[in-house]
Amino acid sequence: MDVDLAPYDAVLFDWDGTVVDSQPLNYRCLREVLAPRGIVLDRDWYRERIGTSTDDLLVQLGVEDPVAEILDACRSLIAGRLSGLSVHAPVSAMLGRARAQGRMCAVASGGAGVIVRAAIGAVGLEGAFDVVVTREDVARGKPAPDLFLEAARRLGVTPGMCLVVEDAEEGLAAARAAGMEALDVSPWVTSTW
Secondary structure (H helix, E strand, O other): OOOOOOOOOEEEEOOEOOOEOOHHHHHHHHHHHHHHHOOOOOHHHHHHOOOOOHHHHHHHHOOOOOHHHHHHHHHHHHHOOHHHOOEOHHHHHHHHHHHHOOOEEEEEOOOOHHHHHHHHHHOOOOOOOOEEEOHHHOOOOOOOOHHHHHHHHHHOOOHHHEEEEEOOHHHHHHHHHOOOEEEEOOOOOOOOO
């Protein structure tokens, strides 16, 4: 995955599925929390919506109450299992190159801030990102451009000078809507599904 970073001032990384192989963990934890409530979370349905925040997934599932309780329970399960996360080597190498070349780097994730920040620490990437923007920081999640635009704003970079690194169609659509170049890393990352 040899991408010329010279045209860009900043590289914005999606987190789940892009930097780390976290989607299987996220799925298992949400499935565990929903099962006692009589909601069956189909794996294929979930996989088709990778890149969508858990908040938005619950809306799509028609879950009305108690959303906050479900989110808290799911986040608690995930937080307790972060030690099993692995970093996708090709994306990690790109992050290292971007940092070595003096590019600003950010995470722009539809995930919960508390989980994303804890996961960054769990995989040893503290200090690798200048900015971390998560679902709580914006009005709309992907495929809306809000996460990427907010990351660019916080970095002080023009959106057109950002490269977005993504693994999901929702994120790629969000990058395009933000007026940013996007790199689909799905051919280079493998998940433990």
